[in-house]
Amino acid sequence: MPKQTFFNLPDEKRMAILDVAIVEFAENDYQSASISRMVARLGIAKGSFYQYFEDKNDLYAFVLDLAMRERLTFVQQHTIAAGQSFFEYVQELLEVGMRFDLAHPYPGRIVYRALFGAEPIPGESRTRIRQSLLDYQRQVLRLGVEMGEIAPDVNLDLAAHMLNAVAADFGGFIAAHFQMSPEGLTPGDMTLLRATFAQATRILRYGLSARPPANGA
């Protein structure tokens, strides 16, 4: 946790620090993110940084949790609409996730990095956000089962993983690899992306097979 001093800061300065930190941890992995660079960009003294935070990890854990909460809250606002089928809902969730990553590329990248990065991250941050994401996905999938749209014999943990992988491909992946700014997207791009989501959801729903599924397990 950041020190009290940090929370005593005027809002503007506190925000400025977080903004810079978010960019720094989005563009560099934990190891390579540089406190020296951040304080230089902020125009504050190195020592001031250590008035606000215990150490590098203190800031990182705070920023990562913030980014994860932002993203999850944004997505969770979208609940299923009346008359909507479960898989239409899933498609919408994928879209919403991607919209977040396009509109807020930095938080998106931080989360993506923490989820899929191979570098060690000190502390429990990675475990924590992984857990919260899987919890949410399992909850969504349970809804699909309750609605009778997901076969009851599907392993939900596995399905959550696969959903995760697909979502990462379309959300975090785009934010992390394309240097796409949300403004740079033409309406045509959006239509194209939406069509792709529809196809992906269809595959998730019915699979790649040319034939109907066998009944039962």
Added chain:
Amino acid sequence: MPKQTFFNLPDEKRMAILDVAIVEFAENDYQSASISRMVARLGIAKGSFYQYFEDKNDLYAFVLDLAMRERLTFVQQHTIAAGQSFFEYVQELLEVGMRFDLAHPYPGRIVYRALFGAEPIPGESRTRIRQSLLDYQRQVLRLGVEMGEIAPDVNLDLAAHMLNAVAADFGGFIAAHFQMSPEGLTPGDMTLLRATFAQATRILRYGLSARPPANGA
């Protein structure tokens, strides 16, 4: 490309250098991988390194290509067996990929890192191996279409991405995140993993849906 000097080295020494480099680039991303650490581990002078390689990236690109080639060759050896259905074959490819990553965790991790890492990698290395992987996956999926087991209206590029995501979850992901050594796997573990592959393949094939797919597009 490494300098001629490197290729003039006695086989044993050349191998030793590659072995150390593979571990270094598997355990650290490009930025954090350290030449100083490698030469220390090898017991050679820093200067010698620069007799063999232009710079850090020269070695990295070489090692990454090597790892990718190894993995792809290993997987490609497995062609479809007579009487085998396409999706059985896909399941087997997933398994084979995972077996490679378990038996050779370091090359597996390097490839995974290059494919999914968010850090910049100098040069074209990343683009190159991504391309070669997608090419292979598209080729496999085309086989599925030819065999009439994949619906002809499925977008193969998208399917390749999804296959990729799933494979990464089970291959690179395991190698990258578990500190699992191949010896540490009990026969029970292998059975469990195989069952998971079967479930994942079933989802890829028939989807999550409780109902048969609609006909046509």
Added chain:
DNA sequence: CAGTCATGTGACTGACCGGTCATAATGTAT
């Protein structure tokens, strides 16, 4: 032997890192 060329060496450079600390500035309550 001397001459030449490929190979090996490690001290060194300049840069950057995370983190510390003595000191200075600022605010605040009396």
Added chain:
DNA sequence: ATACATTATGACCGGTCAGTCACATGACTG
């Protein structure tokens, strides 16, 4: 004005880094 607590500062520490270079070693020539 004085005393006290909080906050701000940047030089500094030990460490690591990629990359260089003047020089040493060795191997093969004549």
